[in-house]
Amino acid sequence: MKVVVDLSRCQGYAQCAFLAPDAFRMHGEEALMYNPNPDDVQREQVLRAAAACPLQAILVDQLEGRDAPVEATPS
Amino acid sequence: MSSADTLEAFKRDGRIVIVGASLAGLRTAEALRDKGFTGSLTMIGDELGEPYDRPPLSKQVLTGWVPADGTVLPRRRDIDAEWLLGVPADGLDLATNHVHLADGREVPFDRMLISTGVRARPWFVEAEAALDGVFVVRTREDAEGLQQAMAAGPSRVLIIGAGFTGSEIASICRERDIAVTVAELAPAPLVGGLGAMIGEVAADIQRAHGVDLRCGVKVTQLEGDAQGHFRRAHFDDGSTVDADVAVVALGGIRNTEWLRDSGLAVGIWGVACDAGCRAFDLNGLVTDDIFVAGDVARCPNPIYEYRFISLEHWANAVEQAEIAAHNMLSAQADRWPHLSIPTFWSIQFGINIKSVGVPTFADEVVVTQGSVPDHRFVAAYGYQGRVTAAVSFNNAKWLDHYRQLIETAAPFPPPCPTPDTPADAKPVPVDFPGPTLLAQGATVVVTGHDPGERRVTAMRQHR
Numbered sequence: 001m002k003v004v005v006d007l008s009r010c011q012g013y014a015q016c017a018f019l020a021p022d023a024f025r026m027h028g029e030e031a032l033m034y035n036p037n038p039d040d041v042q043r044e045q046v047l048r049a050a051a052a053c054p055l056q057a058i059l060v061d062q063l064e065g066r067d068a069p070v071e072a073t074p075s
Numbered sequence: 076m077s078s079a080d081t082l083e084a085f086k087r088d089g090r091i092v093i094v095g096a097s098l099a100g101l102r103t104a105e106a107l108r109d110k111g112f113t114g115s116l117t118m119i120g121d122e123l124g125e126p127y128d129r130p131p132l133s134k135q136v137l138t139g140w141v142p143a144d145g146t147v148l149p150r151r152r153d154i155d156a157e158w159l160l161g162v163p164a165d166g167l168d169l170a171t172n173h174v175h176l177a178d179g180r181e182v183p184f185d186r187m188l189i190s191t192g193v194r195a196r197p198w199f200v201e202a203e204a205a206l207d208g209v210f211v212v213r214t215r216e217d218a219e220g221l222q223q224a225m226a227a228g229p230s231r232v233l234i235i236g237a238g239f240t241g242s243e244i245a246s247i248c249r250e251r252d253i254a255v256t257v258a259e260l261a262p263a264p265l266v267g268g269l270g271a272m273i274g275e276v277a278a279d280i281q282r283a284h285g286v287d288l289r290c291g292v293k294v295t296q297l298e299g300d301a302q303g304h305f306r307r308a309h310f311d312d313g314s315t316v317d318a319d320v321a322v323v324a325l326g327g328i329r330n331t332e333w334l335r336d337s338g339l340a341v342g343i344w345g346v347a348c349d350a351g352c353r354a355f356d357l358n359g360l361v362t363d364d365i366f367v368a369g370d371v372a373r374c375p376n377p378i379y380e381y382r383f384i385s386l387e388h389w390a391n392a393v394e395q396a397e398i399a400a401h402n403m404l405s406a407q408a409d410r411w412p413h414l415s416i417p418t419f420w421s422i423q424f425g426i427n428i429k430s431v432g433v434p435t436f437a438d439e440v441v442v443t444q445g446s447v448p449d450h451r452f453v454a455a456y457g458y459q460g461r462v463t464a465a466v467s468f469n470n471a472k473w474l475d476h477y478r479q480l481i482e483t484a485a486p487f488p489p490p491c492p493t494p495d496t497p498a499d500a501k502p503v504p505v506d507f508p509g510p511t512l513l514a515q516g517a518t519v520v521v522t523g524h525d526p527g528e529r530r531v532t533a534m535r536q537h538r
Contacts, residue, residue: 002149004128008390008418011472012427028425029451029469033138036131037145061149 001043002061003036003050009057016049016058024049078406085185086404089114092174092182093156094164095190095330096120098128099369099392103188104154106400116156117182119174121163122214130389132218133240134422137247139226143219164191167337169356172364186364186403189334189346189354190396193327193370193387198235203297208305209321212240221322225251229319232256233308235294237264239421241324242277246423249284256287256316258294258308261508269434269466271506273454276447276468280424287316297321327387329371335533339365342518345373345385350412352399357519357531366403368395374413378481379436379463388419416478420471426450431474432464432481434505441488441502444495445470452497453477456505457487 003023005016012030016023023038023046038046050058091107093100096118104116120126128146135141159176166175167187174182195211198204208229210221225232225248232248234241237259248255261267263274264281281288289310296309308316331341339362340347340355346367347355352374354365367374369392373385398413405411421428434440437456443465445452453473456464461484465477473492480489488502523529 002147004149006390006393007130007420007422008388008429010420027422028427030471031422031425031427031469033135033140033422035135035141035145036128037141037147059149059151062152063150 001038001040001046003034003038003046004059005032005034006057009055011055013054015052019052020045020049082406086112087114089185090183092117092184092187093190094119094174095192096160097126097192099190099396101126101148102393102396103368103400104156105151106397108152108154110400110404112404116154117159118156119159119164123161127215132215133212133243136218137222137244138250139222143215143222165333167334169338188366188368188399189371190369191330191371193329196325196328198323206297206299206305207303208319209297211323224320225253229253231318232320232322233316233318234322234324236324238267238324238326243421243423244322244324245281245286249286257281258292259290260293262290267508270440272440272503273466280450284424331371345371347373347383350375351402351410352395352413357533366399368399379433384433386417388417390418416481427469427471429471429474430464430466431478434464434466435507436463437505439502440505441500442497443489443500444491444493455489460487462487462489
């Protein structure tokens with residue numbers, strides 16, 4: 001699954017790192033490092049982390065779970 | 076037909092072309108569809124593959140945690156676009172509204188967005204840049220190559236340039252227990268972005284983490300062995316460093332060359348546009364159908380004396396995409412200005428560095444809260460007695476407070492909002508290296524006498 005965190009919004013509350021520790025890790029006291037492409041088995045955890053973020057800074061792909069867009073094939 | 080009818084027809088059946096299929100381009104496309112654009116949408120990009128995120132390339136990818144192809148951007152919605160990828164645009168014809176591609180194709184449009192961004196500034200000697208083991212970091216291929224070189228266990232990595240990217244890569248080297256030398260022309264790391272005081276803090280942090288930091292020096296030559304592999308760097312003070320990997324982190328070059336003959340106001344500083352992301356032409360007149368967003372845009376900011384500012388910031392690309400999309404689909408009276416205060420972050424040596432505002436737009440800086448020795452503090456920047464920016468080291472929760480101070484032109488120095496007032500909170504000069512942009516020479520000439528005849532022509536530099 002695809003994930004991006006708006007780190008200009010992130011304030012290091014670390015809720016995501018508690019809820020989905022395989023995808024979100026704290027680097028030092030308040031910097032967040034995350035996996036932008038976590039394994040699908042982490043999907044539930046990642047969605048819970050995204051929902052719990054106090055800044056709503058975590059975006060999860062909205063197209064997933066449906067057919068992948070064919071539009072991105074290079075011509 | 077009224078202009079409202081024309082706009083509705085455009086939203087229904089118009090043709091929009093987006094040149095530059097990265098963060099700003101993708102977010103603009105998504106916003107256009109969100110706002111009800113049902114016409115044809117074409118995405119042009121010089122890189123193959125779906126749009127991907129770049130900030131992780133100098134962090135999670137280089138630690139080896141995330142593969143370089145694992146940063147594809149999530150989609151907020153389907154954009155139903157035609158993608159023309161792997162071929163750069165090499166021209167724009169404003170008389171006929173066509174984008175020219177390098178393979179000869181021509182793509183017609185009614186409105187278009189320029190979001191071609193920035194590329195890494197290469198090492199200035201081509202043959203030395205081509206040595207094995209010499210890298211820049213901008214694309215995922217760059218990051219993949221550097222990650223593999225780091226995984227191979229180099230004796231030492233040399234980083235040329237201690238801006239944000241160079242400092243982040245130095246941090247990763249230390250995390251991976253790789254010996255690293257950082258060479259910086261300025262007196263300290265991060266000085267160009269954050270000034271001398273923060274630069275000193277950054278220098279202390281790098282040295283405390285075991286970085287061999289050499290400031291005030293210039294790398295003059297990258298030397299290879301008989302197999303064409305980088306082995307040694309020469310400095311202008313006569314010293315040398317032996318290393319297997321060199322990372323050239325000397326900033327970016329805005330991708331505007333393809334617009335050179337377009338008649339738009341372009342140059343090394345980017346594409347000039349109004350606060351609504353509409354491009355200016357060479358004469359300084361605003362255009363109706365050409366929009367700009369992201370790293371390549373240079374936009375006036377009313378908060379900063381209406382100066383034209385270009386920002387290589389993630390959040391700026393996202394915000395301008397929203398503004399550009401809205402304005403592409405709006406009548407003049409309904410257009411939005413891009414009035415947000417710039418924000419930026421960098422993660423290095425276990426520290427979250429964030430900024431709000433424009434730190435280079437300042438004459439003084441003061442630590443307003445926290446403790447510099449603990450690397451947990453906020454510094455406020457001021458210009459002529461008002462707050463213009465703030466930088467936090469591991470204190471990001473306070474930046475919103477400073478954003479409000481900037482927006483309200485609050486007096487500088489601002490009071491400490493917490494009980495942890497620093498002992499010696501005295502403003503000091505901000506001390507940035509000189510304004511290099513003033514030394515670029517003429518870019519245009521003006522011809523004609525009558526107001527109806529006077530026009531600007533781009534000058535070709537013979538250098």
